[in-house]
Amino acid sequence: xxxxxxxxxxxxxxxxxxxxxxxxxxxxxxxxxxxxxxxxxxxxxxxxxxxxxxxxxxxxxxxxxxxxxxxxxxxxxxxxxxxxxxxxxxxxxxxxxxxxxxxxxxxxxxxxxxxxxxxxxxxxxxxxxxxxxxxxxxxxxxx
Ligand code: CA2
Numbered sequence: 001x002x003x004x005x006x007x008x009x010x011x012x013x014x015x016x017x018x019x020x021x022x023x024x025x026x027x028x029x030x031x032x033x034x035x036x037x038x039x040x041x042x043x044x045x046x047x048x049x050x051x052x053x054x055x056x057x058x059x060x061x062x063x064x065x066x067x068x069x070x071x072x073x074x075x076x077x078x079x080x081x082x083x084x085x086x087x088x089x090x091x092x093x094x095x096x097x098x099x100x101x102x103x104x105x106x107x108x109x110x111x112x113x114x115x116x117x118x119x120x121x122x123x124x125x126x127x128x129x130x131x132x133x134x135x136x137x138x139x140x141x142x143x
Contacts, residue, residue, distance in 0.1 A: 001045045004140050005064045006035060006133060008050040009057055009077035015102075023102050024129045031130045038134035042141045054079055058089040061097075071096040071122075071140035073133055080105075080115045091120040096143055098136035101126040 008028060016027035026034070032048045039046045047069075049060055057076060064072050074097050079086050090097050097120070104127030105112040118124050123139065125132045 001043060002141060003067070003069045004039065004044050004046055004137055005060065005069045005072045006032065006046055006048040006137075007057060007060055007064075007072055007074045007076075008048070009075060009079050010052040012075060012077055013050050013052070026130055031133060034130060035133040035137060039137045039141075042138060044137055044141050046137070054083055054085060057083075057086055061086075061089045061093050065093040065095050069095060071098065071143070073098050073100055073136035073140065074117070074121070075100045075102070075132075076117055080117050081112060082116060084116060087117045087120055090117060096122045096140060098122055098139050099124040099126075100132040100136045102129055102132060103127060 012028055015023055016025055028050055036046045051057060057079065061072065072095065076083065076086055080099065099115065099117055099121040105115065125135050128135065
């Protein structure tokens with residue numbers, strides 16, 4: 001069974017409660033349950049985490065390497081736009097990371113158009129709501 005980590009960053013714990021016009025009405029647990037079902041059909045097992053702390057995202061990336069996960073689906077949320085520390089961790093762990101965003105970051109404010117983690121991720125999936133998570137899992141399963 002392939003092990004895939006789903007890693008969610010700051011404020012994503014609030015999904016489904018506010019800004020539902022942008023992020024949808026599902027809670028993060030709804031999205032994780034949905035993704036686990038889709039992943040099971042692909043023969044993959046999911047471990048999911050959410051944290052509001054930059055350093056914890058970095059620690060979890062190192063854990064993914066130590067525990068031999070085959071990849072990480074990462075929604076680093078606002079950190080995507082400026083965290084060089086997360087970018088360096090992704091480059092350092094050398095396991096494939098798929099960058100995901102629920103919203104289309106290029107259709108929003110200009111400060112969201114730049115992601116500093118994209119160049120060290122295998123690719124980016126943005127704008128398809130909760131579908132971005134199973135799509136990221138599928139990419140990692142096919143790699
Ligand atoms: O579209 C995405 O998935 C984002 O990564 C979400 C981040 C945002 O900073 C990125 O630019 C794009 C923000 C997550 C905040 O989530 C909330 C959830 C409910 C209510 C308010 C914020």
